[in-house]
Amino acid sequence: xxxxxxxxxxxxxxxxxxxxxxxxxxxxxxxxxxxxxxxxxxxxxxxxxxxxxxxxxxxxxxxxxxxxxxxxxxxxxxxxxxxxxxxxxxxxxxxxxxxxxxxxxxxxxxxxxxxxxxxxxxxxxxxxxxxxxxxxxxx
Amino acid sequence: xxxxxxxxxxxxxxxxxxxxxxxxxxxxxxxxxxxxxxxxxxxxxxxxxxxxxxxxxxxxxxxxxxxxxxxxxxxxxxxxxxxxxxxxxxxxxxxxxxxxxxxxxxxxxxxxxxxxxxxxxxxxxxxxxxxxxxxxxxxxxxxxxxxxxxxxxxxxxxxxxxxxxxxxxxxxxxxxxxxxxxxxxxxxxxxxxxxxxxxxxxxx
Numbered sequence: 001x002x003x004x005x006x007x008x009x010x011x012x013x014x015x016x017x018x019x020x021x022x023x024x025x026x027x028x029x030x031x032x033x034x035x036x037x038x039x040x041x042x043x044x045x046x047x048x049x050x051x052x053x054x055x056x057x058x059x060x061x062x063x064x065x066x067x068x069x070x071x072x073x074x075x076x077x078x079x080x081x082x083x084x085x086x087x088x089x090x091x092x093x094x095x096x097x098x099x100x101x102x103x104x105x106x107x108x109x110x111x112x113x114x115x116x117x118x119x120x121x122x123x124x125x126x127x128x129x130x131x132x133x134x135x136x137x138x139x
Numbered sequence: 140x141x142x143x144x145x146x147x148x149x150x151x152x153x154x155x156x157x158x159x160x161x162x163x164x165x166x167x168x169x170x171x172x173x174x175x176x177x178x179x180x181x182x183x184x185x186x187x188x189x190x191x192x193x194x195x196x197x198x199x200x201x202x203x204x205x206x207x208x209x210x211x212x213x214x215x216x217x218x219x220x221x222x223x224x225x226x227x228x229x230x231x232x233x234x235x236x237x238x239x240x241x242x243x244x245x246x247x248x249x250x251x252x253x254x255x256x257x258x259x260x261x262x263x264x265x266x267x268x269x270x271x272x273x274x275x276x277x278x279x280x281x282x283x284x285x286x287x288x289x290x291x292x293x294x295x296x297x298x299x300x301x302x303x304x305x306x307x308x309x310x311x312x313x314x315x316x317x318x319x320x321x322x323x324x325x326x327x328x329x330x331x332x333x334x335x336x337x338x339x340x341x342x343x
Contacts, residue, residue, distance in 0.1 A: 026175065026250065026254050027175070027249075027250035027251070027253035027254045027257070027300045028174070028175060028247050028248075028250035028251040028253075028254050029247070029250070030246075030250055030300075031245075031246030031247035031248070031249060031250030031251075032246070032247035032250070034243065034246050035243040035244055035245075035246045035247060038243065039243035039244065042243050043242070043243065047235065047240070048238075048240060049240070050239070050240055050241055050291050050294065050295065051241055051246055051249070051291075051294075051295040051299050052291065052293075052294035052295035052296070052297070052298040052299050053294050053298050054298065056299075082299070082300065082301060085257075085301075086301045089257060110259075110263070112258075112259040112260045112262065115259050115260075136257075137254065137257065137258075138258060138259065
């Protein structure tokens, strides 16, 4: 699944409204998008802050008037997507419980085993479960 | 040697196969040299399972001991071998000169580590992120810088990228675990490693 960067924000906002159908991007894609949209501004206006711990967010907010609007928009979209991905990861067990019972009997305990089964049974697994796995980044 | 990988490796193999299939359908990011899927495969090696009881604190102790046991010039040192047998990947992260500020071009690489650590296949393991310098400059300063850099990567992983802080710790190795011992100033020695240090047992 590959999202076109310019449509990402729109896709995210639309997706979030529908919750289960939210489309999320990988952590790697999130980092790449931040670097692409904000890298120059970060090196110019926030050269002494790090990605983690809220420092970058605070600096971009403090310098907002100088930061290019695409960066601000993509930063928000990235944060929303990462939050949605985390929520999807937490929701997989519940969203897929019925499918696991129906299609994965006899699977050894452990999340990854069930995930392997559910991904292999993709054709018959419910849309709700498939969407949760997709948004979790586990397909 | 006992295997530290849980029984039922068929499920794991299946999950890995599915991962590979999805990786083939489109690269997640052209800017990233190392993908989350590659990291998962490397980190999930049963043959390179960590000895029981290994911890970030023990590695830090071993680094201190290595500095005491190996005075003088790097060329005379016995390399720190504690981590050599473990499942690990070398990661190139670009930092600002002499600081622990991660350059934006490396945000995606740290994201790849997060992609791997978030995957259930690795959910039962804990990890250390190490920092390594070459031998340019002062040995103690290098240790401090490498710890600060590893800390910065772990902070990005556990805040921006939501990795569970109970599963990943930062360890500065300074210039004690050189990759190119014969050429201690070789820039290849400057690197961050992700290392699987064994089973994650919540509450322990």
